[in-house]
Amino acid sequence: MFAFDSKTRIIKTSHGEIQTPVFMPVGTNATVKSLSPEDLKAIGSQIILANNYHLFLRPGSENVQKLGGIHKFMNWDRPILTDSGGFQLWSLKGKYSEDGVEFKSQIDGKNFFWTPEDAIQSQIQIGADIIMALDVCTPDKASHADTKKAMDITHSWLKRCKNVAGDTTLFGIIQGGMHKDLRIESAKFVVDQDLPGIAVGGETIGYNMDGTEEVMSWISDILPKDKPKYAMGLGLRPSDLVRAVKCGFYMFDCVAPTRLARNGALYCKDSPTERIDISKSIYALDENPIDNCCDCPTCKTYSRAYLHHLFKCKELLFYRLASMHNLRVMIRTVTKLSSHHQS
C-alpha cells in the first residue's frame, strides 16, 4: 500500500504516514547505529532506511523473512525503505555487465552475482515498505561515454526490476552524472515508468552540492508534481537539506549525521562549519548544551563538557547521545521546511 498526497505532501504506507519533506536515518544493518527504536521515535523519526546488500549477506534476506520480516525483526513498526545495494556494489568495485553485477562479500570474500531481479527479490524478502531499483552509480567525473553506458544499464535494469516488484512499492533512480543531456534523458525514462516515487542518484548527489543543484535544475520540469522525489545520500549538513528542498526534493537519507556523531562532530548552527568538534579541549569545561536552541534529549540534559568527557573516554553512551542530537537536528530542519511550505 502506497499513496502520496501532493497537497499535504504526506506519504501513506501500511506502516503509517510520512509527512514530507523527510529525513530518513540510515539503519544499514537493521539498526540505526547506537539507537533503539524508542530513541528514534523520541527524536521524531518517521521512517528509516536499511540496506539490502548488508542484510542479504547477514543475516540473509531469507532469514529476515523467516523471522517475520524486518519490522518485526528489529521491532520498528513505522515505514522502512531499503536501498537496493547499488551504491555499495559500486563503492566495493563490483564488476558490471548488462546482465548483472558480480561482487565479493565484504564479510568472507565469497563471490556473488546479482541480477536486478535478485536485488528486488531480496528486498521483498526483507519486507520493506519502499524498495529501490538496482542501479549503476556514476562517479562525479565520469566521461560522457561511461556515464551513458551506466545509465543505459540502469534503465534496462529498472524495467526488469519493475517486472518483478509486484505489489511492492518500487522507486526508480535517475542517473546521468554531470551530463545535462543524460540527466534529462534519464529523468524522462524513469518518469515514463510511472513508478510511485522517483529518486535521483549518483556520486554527485549530496557529495557536490553545487553540482546537485545544477542536476536538480536540469530535471525539475520533467519530474511529476504528484510523486515523492528522493535525493539519495544527501544530507551532510543541515543547510544541504534546505537547498535540496528548494529544488523540489522531499526525501533524504545520509549516513553523515550518525557517522559524524560517532566521530565527535556535532551539528551546531552557531558554528561557521555548522558543527563543532567535541573532542577539542575548549569544551572540557563548557557547561552549555551542544546547541542552545536544540530540543533534542541530549541538549535538554547534558553539557558539552560531559559529552567531551564521554567522547575522550570512548564511553558507549556518547555514541547514543551524539547520534540522537545530530539526527534530531536533521529531522527538525526538514520539519521546519514542511510548515513553511504549508503556510
Added chain:
RNA sequence: UCCGUGGUAGCUCAAUGGUAGAGCUCUUCGCUGUUAACGAAGAUGUUCGGGGUUCGAGUCCCUGCCACGGAG
C-alpha cells in the same frame, strides 16, 4: 646496610657501539544511497646527573642520585 634489576617523548616501552623509534595521549584536518565508535597528517627528547674509553656511547667502564624487588 648489602645484593639484584631498572632509569629513553606527557604515559607504556623499543633501539648487534654507527642518523633515537613505536603505540597511546595531545594538536589539526577529513567523513555524503556506512567495508567507517573510522581515517589522514602534525608536535614532543640535555636518553637521570657527573666523569672516562672510543673516530663515534642510549648502549661499554667508574661514580653519584632515584625507583622497584630480595636479604638483613
